[in-house]
Amino acid sequence: MNNGNRKVAIVTGASRGIGAAIASRLAADGMAVVVNYVGSAEEAETVISTIRAAGGVATAVRADVADPAAARRLFEEAEAAFGKVSVLVNNAGIMQPGLVPLADTSDALFDRLVAVNLKGTFNTLREAASRLGEGGRIVNFSSSTVGLTPPGYSAYVATKAGVEAMTNIFAKELRGRSITVNAVAPGPTATALFFNGKSQELIDHFTKAAPLERLGTPEDIAAAVAFLVGPDGAWINGQTLRANGGIV
Numbered sequence: 574m575n576n577g578n579r580k581v582a583i584v585t586g587a588s589r590g591i592g593a594a595i596a597s598r599l600a601a602d603g604m605a606v607v608v609n610y611v612g613s614a615e616e617a618e619t620v621i622s623t624i625r626a627a628g629g630v631a632t633a634v635r636a637d638v639a640d641p642a643a644a645r646r647l648f649e650e651a652e653a654a655f656g657k658v659s660v661l662v663n664n665a666g667i668m669q670p671g672l673v674p675l676a677d678t679s680d681a682l683f684d685r686l687v688a689v690n691l692k693g694t695f696n697t698l699r700e701a702a703s704r705l706g707e708g709g710r711i712v713n714f715s716s717s718t719v720g721l722t723p724p725g726y727s728a729y730v731a732t733k734a735g736v737e738a739m740t741n742i743f744a745k746e747l748r749g750r751s752i753t754v755n756a757v758a759p760g761p762t763a764t765a766l767f768f769n770g771k772s773q774e775l776i777d778h779f780t781k782a783a784p785l786e787r788l789g790t791p792e793d794i795a796a797a798v799a800f801l802v803g804p805d806g807a808w809i810n811g812q813t814l815r816a817n818g819g820i821v
């Protein structure tokens with residue numbers, strides 16, 4: 574596929590929520606975007622149709638980031654479609670439904686959170702190490718819950734704290750290659766992941782928790798990512814940017 578000399582960006586988990594907004598934003602900013610998803614094929618198709626209708630360039634690739642072979646194939650298919658990848662946004666992630674105290678956390682829930690959020694990020698970072706060229710940009714996804722440490726989030730926060738640590742170390746390991754590695758840590762953002770399993774009371778609580786007194790939107794978070802992967806973000810490296818309306 575001809576990408577018209579656009580920079581190539583992979584956005585993991587881009588069929589819905591924050592990832593879909595990032596894919597649209599980066600396409601609008603002139604990048605050729607690979608929309609990764611795992612189950613929501615129709616939603617991913619809608620995202621790429623919307624991007625194309627607006628004059629952008631995008632394709633969809635199904636891959637479970639928790640699977641190292643699938644993460645490798647994601648890069649191979651991206652390269653086959655558009656050429657060398659220069660931007661990786663590790664947005665794919667899952668969360669427990671509502672609040673689940675550590676004592677009630679099942680092995681299956683713990684293992685899946687680690688597999689997708691932590692190992693999934695590791696899998697694509699390891700691929701990126703050998704595939705991204707000079708000037709590449711990587712944005713991982715943490716969460717402001719790392720700062721808030723709310724009860725009911727222990728396993729999820731543990732995965733995101735791990736992502737923040739890997740972000741900082743990987744930035745150092747890529748020394749000399751002009752590649753930046755940062756993380757974005759959203760606060761409560763209006764997506765299925767946030768609403769799933771929460772009572773109206775809890776949603777109202779989180780909606781008012783930040784001094785700006787609203788939920789974040791996927792577009793708010795996409796703007797932070799666009800800054801980090803765009804020309805104005807060139808000097809930001811090894812950092813976690815909390816995009817949360819001031820909640821922590």
Ligand code: NDP
Binds near residue numbers: 591637693763
């Ligand atoms: P959503 O649940 O709305 O969307 C999740 C996306 O990730 C979907 O596109 C889903 O694909 C994809 N995905 C899930 N598992 C995998 C997998 N194994 N491989 C590939 N893709 C996968 O979540 P959000 O948009 O809210 O969250 C995006 C990121 O932001 C996550 O990392 C989350 O932890 C983080 N975050 C979100 C906050 C919020 O309040 N919403 C707050 C703080 C952080 P499919 O549709 O195919 O299932």
